[in-house]
Amino acid sequence: MDIERALREVAVLVARGGEPGEVFDALSEQAAKVCGVGAGAVVRFTGRAAELVGRWGDLARETLPPGMSFALDGGGALTLVRETGLPARFDDYAVAVGAMGVTLRPTGLRASAAAPVTVEGSVWGALIVSAFDSETLPVDTEERLTEFTELAAVAVAGADAHERLLESRARLVKTADDERRRLERNLHDGAQQRLVSARLALRMLRKQFDDPAPVDAILDELGKAHEELRELARGLHPAALSRGLGAAIGALATRSSVPVEYDVVDERFPEELEIAVYYVASEALTNAAKHAEASVVSVTVLVIDGALVLEVADDGRGGAVAGGGSGLIGLSDRVEALRGRLRVTSPVGVGTTVRAEFPLP
Ligand SMILES: Nc1ncnc2c1ncn2[C@@H]1O[C@H](COP(=O)(O)OP(=O)(O)O)[C@@H](O)[C@H]1O
Ligand SMILES: [Mg+2]
The missing domain is CATH 3.30.450.40 (GAF domain)
Incomplete structure (x- = not known):
């Protein structure tokens, strides 16, 4: 030869x-x-x-x-x-x-x-x-x-x-996650607690005013600030994940402006995997609400042939491109760092499906 x-x-x-x-x-x-x-x-x-x-x-x-x-x-x-x-x-x-x-x-x-x-x-x-x-x-x-x-x-x-490349990507994702968790804790123990005390103090003070309307306006503002901080903290590190993927995706579904149907396997996985699934689901649901004009979104998380598979599908306008914005492209780093694959299929007029597959250890 x-x-x-x-x-x-x-x-x-x-x-x-x-x-x-x-x-x-x-x-x-x-x-x-x-x-x-x-x-x-x-x-x-x-x-x-x-x-x-x-x-x-x-x-x-x-x-x-x-x-x-x-x-x-x-x-x-x-x-x-x-x-x-x-x-x-x-x-x-x-x-x-x-x-x-x-x-x-x-x-x-x-x-x-x-x-x-x-x-x-x-x-x-x-x-x-x-x-x-x-x-x-x-x-x-x-x-x-x-x-x-x-x-x-x-x-x-x-x-x-x-x-080595995979390991270094995994390290980057982990460092970012640790930092998010630290911020979430700081927000919770610091700024959020202070806001709660300030609102309590102001409510006590309110009784001393003949016309409490200006104080109510401030209380209202403080209330909104508190709610926004809570949202921010939730986005940093999803507290619901401690109860598993089903609970966390349920929480996302509840907050979604588009109706969400979901079916999530009742099993626990390594933390970094659950975090990745959560972020992909969260971004895909946000996209469906923001860009798709969909009437319904379905989320499934299943174990198929030794892989953890997440699929988020909407029936909206389609035409999504990874790289068109900042969301989808950032997720592929996270998914690939876990040796997984992220695929977006989005035929115009049919809808968008985001699928992430992770090999299970
Ligand atoms: N579910 C969807 N339906 C229709 N278009 C979508 C969907 N998801 C994403 N897109 C389109 O693909 C682009 C890229 O999405 P993404 O990377 O998440 O960026 P963005 O930050 O704009 O959400 C979006 O700007 C949008 O035009
Ligand atoms: Mg997006």
Whole structure:
């Protein structure tokens, strides 16, 4: 098989940010085919062992399940790569000792060549191709492997960077949430309490006036200020969430100017998930009231195939675009930080559906 084409196929997967396992399987397959042998694998070195993170080959598939670990004690190609950081080959498993020989002898694999996958200057793992009894490993096998191992390193670094990006987004969302909670507490313990005391004091004072009308006007203003503060605090951190998503969405429904029908699973989830579902529902309901001219909105929160799924659908004018305002775009950060997905479908004249899906731990 043409090496350029094989490399290109894997490179496309890497560039697309495919799952590392998928990339490693493809790498194993293409590298084995380029060398004209029946099996290939990518391993990751962990301490004194190698963990199989990608593989190809019909026979090897049955004997070497993904995720399997084996000790590196037999002096085979992988052991050599691990010890020297250089490509290596091993020509006869029939004489191999240790766990490696025991694992591989029954598979009919006879010889292997392996090359290191180096990430940030250290040996992360290796790509190995293996020949069955009837096959021979070409003399330049190790050289052919080198370009594949560079792709493997890019895939590893990419997956790592992606993971770090997700973690940093999650940290940002958490910091913002902690800050909101702190503000909510300060409002509640500080400004709101003071307003309550001021209103009480003024009510006492009111009795001393012949004409209390001006005092009533002030009391009225103070009352409104108190109500606005309470609204603000509620938006900062939804107190109803402490009683679960059903209660919190119920509270949103009660305050909505458009009728809301809702069906919420009666289960508790990790706090950050519940907060995310709440904010998405809250924004989608606000949008439905503000932009949609809808007659009814439905909210469902269900567990489907191991994912927590929120759907908010209205029967309004449609035509919503994420990025058209500040609301929907801000939510996707929150959802994606939890490895979820946010989708808005909004055909004109039919209505808008906002769907958020979160994988459950
Ligand atoms: N349910 C909806 N029905 C119709 N239009 C919507 C709906 N939701 C959002 N939109 C449109 O999409 C835009 C983007 O929404 P959003 O990001 O929430 O911004 P905004 O801050 O304006 O609410 C809105 O400005 C509005 O024009
Ligand atoms: Mg909005």
